[in-house]
Amino acid sequence: AQSVTQLDSHVSVSEGTPVLLRCNYSSSYSPSLFWYVQHPNKGLQLLLKYTSAATLVKGINGFEAEFKKSETSFHLTKPSAHMSDAAEYFCVVSLSNFGNEKLTFGTGTRLTIIP
């Protein structure tokens, strides 16, 4: 079975300071991992994904995440927060096995940016 745990339901940072959103996963097989972002009243949009290539993954809008197998973590970071980063962020895991195309979503982390 696969699962993902987002360690913080809500994170607040000041504009211009670093962002850290934490995610731990559990998977019996080699996982694919994603971060999606959802702005208010919008659908989800892919930020970045890891599919067994480079462990440091760069995404859109200056976000990046590092896959750490030993820690079963895939934390999302950004060096400097912008007001437009305020949104809900979802960590997602999949098994990457043929025949199983389902994603498992975390419960989400709401990011608030303080002016």
Next chain:
Amino acid sequence: DAGVIQSPRHEVTEMGQEVTLRCKPISGHDYLFWYRQTMMRGLELLIYFNNNVPIDDSGMPEDRFSAKMPNASFSTLKIQPSEPRDSAVYFCASSLYSGSTDTQYFGPGTRLTVL
């Protein structure tokens, strides 16, 4: 491409009525997914299709829910009869070759309110 299109964007209905949600995936995408998002349960996969064929409907909550994909450019999710606990935002998503490794592109969602 216009992205994934969903209609209606908002639906308000009374308990016991039939509700039909519609989705047009991105042209050329092989996979289509229906999700439901609520505060209590987060984002749940209801069903997904590959090349118009339903593959996994284990997330469909009850027999009151049904989904069809008559062709590659159209899918429906029907609830009959609707109940207040069905109130949620329903998202449709599509992906090119894989649901577990490719990017899933989400529509804007349909906000359903059952009175």
